[in-house]
Amino acid sequence: MHKSRHAVHPIPTLQPTTQLANINLRCIALPRNQLLMRGPFEALLSPLTNSVLSSCRPLIPPHYVILPIHPLQLPNIILHFSSKAIILPSTVFIPARALTSLRTVVLKDQCLLPAHSLKLSLGVKISSALRTITPYSTFFGPGLSRDVIPRLTIIREVLWIEKEIASCVVDCEDSDVAKHCSCVVRETFESENEDSLSSQHGERIIICAALIEKCSNYDDTSVVEKVWGLDTHEKRIAFLERHVIASPTPFHYHSIITFNSTLNRLAFFLNSYVILIFRAFLPPCLNNGFAFEVHGQNVLARFDRVTGQLRGFVVRDFGGVKFHQETLKQSCGVRADVLPGSAMVAEEIAEVGPDTYFRLMTPFN
Known part of the structure; x- marks a missing residue:
């Protein structure tokens, strides 16, 4: 798909050579009491967390939660959350493949997050909108998926719905700041794996x-x-x-x-x-x-x-x-x-x- 893409400060200007399809997710850690989590966020990401901890456990206090971050979003993390976040070194990364939206990714090692994708904040205007994720969205999706979607009048053999199972966002009064550090875990049905x-x-x-x-x-x-x-x-x-x-x-x-x-x-x-x-x-x-x-x-x-x-x-x-x-x-x-x-x-x-x-x-x- 051909889309206009405009990086908003502090993200550097995107070049034709900027890699968007195959990326290495960066990781940060934030105190658990400074995050708003919905659904089994930590449980779903535990394989990913354990993989990250295996290489940098001494850096992460036990009351911190590891969050995957889009690599292009790192300047926004530094700008808004440097006093709260532990930014793990660039040697700690998670290979991922972007879907059409660019900010939603699937992990290349699907054992780390089987049958799910990650929707990540990205401070880039794609087409017309800044592709961050507001606290409204992180709050809404998991509750809707759990309580409402199963009760809707749906012809199930015709329409499948990829539910948003869990989410996380920084607990911040200013939603325009919080939206720069958020993550949604969503079902994905289109994997080529035999069990999809x-x-x-x-x-x-x-x-x-x-x-x-x-x-x-x-x-x-x-x-x-x-x-x-x-x-x-x-x-x-x-x-x-x-x-x-x-x-x-x-x-x-x-x-x-x-x-x-x-x-x-x-x-x-x-x-x-x-x-x-x-x-x-x-x-x-x-x-x-x-x-x-x-x-x-x-x-x-x-x-x-x-x-x-x-x-x-x-x-x-x-x-x-x-x-x-x-x-x-x-x-x-x-x-x-x-x-x-x-x-x-x-x-x-x-x-x-x-x-x-x-x-x-x-x-x-």
């Missing part, structure tokens, strides 16, 4: 934003054409027909549409795709007053590994969800636990519908 959810279901997961990209060889070949080998008109038509036949739709269009033209095939595919994505994201909106932030980076498509057919979707990242507390309480029996002033709370149920419409329908406009 996608592997167990015989599926491969692809971020939706990548499906509209062009290949980098300066021709008009799309990623979809390249990955599925759709190098002829006939193969592209067959691709549409496979998706049509496999789409889990309650409507039986097959008997009323004849595939006598490319236009009919394309229209049929779009109908099936739209029905599938509506089945994924409309039920929680209509029944629970809850809207996920549905866009190409937060939503991933699930394809059958053998046939290449679309099976459903994965959604992740709760920083931009919108919900109506009263509707949530009436339908699920719980309210979402949020900090006062959170922008995720809709004062009126009417705010949730337009939000969903905008996010779902923008790609078709």
Whole structure:
């Protein structure tokens, strides 16, 4: 994906050669009583912590907690938290691979954090926003994942949700400072490991934003054409027909549409795709007053590994969800636990519908 990236002081200017895909996470340690943790944060990170302690145990007092830090974020840590934090030497690092958002990473040694990713604060503007993590987000995600997500009206075979299991942020009155040192531990289903959810279901997961990209060889070949080998008109038509036949739709269009033209095939595919994505994201909106932030980076498509057919979707990242507390309480029996002033709370149920419409329908406009 091609995104604008602007480093905000004190992070140095990013160069074309700046490594963003494969990075070495740095580590710091902060007193436990100066951190706000939600969920089993220390337990989940204990393999990582033990690995770090094996090389620098004398440096870390027992009442300190080790936090992984994006290497580019280190100047902000020094600026804001040098009086509190122990910054471990550069010889102590954790190799990681960045996901599309750049600030979310998976560890290369997955034994240190199996089936999870780390979302880290990064003081860089990517596209339009500074990619730090506010205390509102670190507080909200684990509670939502534990109390609300299991109760939402979801068609589970169509939509998988990567829950935010735990989080940590510096306890600081100024949220604009605290947001520079925070971390979220999130489930990840797209690993190639045999025990990952996608592997167990015989599926491969692809971020939706990548499906509209062009290949980098300066021709008009799309990623979809390249990955599925759709190098002829006939193969592209067959691709549409496979998706049509496999789409889990309650409507039986097959008997009323004849595939006598490319236009009919394309229209049929779009109908099936739209029905599938509506089945994924409309039920929680209509029944629970809850809207996920549905866009190409937060939503991933699930394809059958053998046939290449679309099976459903994965959604992740709760920083931009919108919900109506009263509707949530009436339908699920719980309210979402949020900090006062959170922008995720809709004062009126009417705010949730337009939000969903905008996010779902923008790609078709």
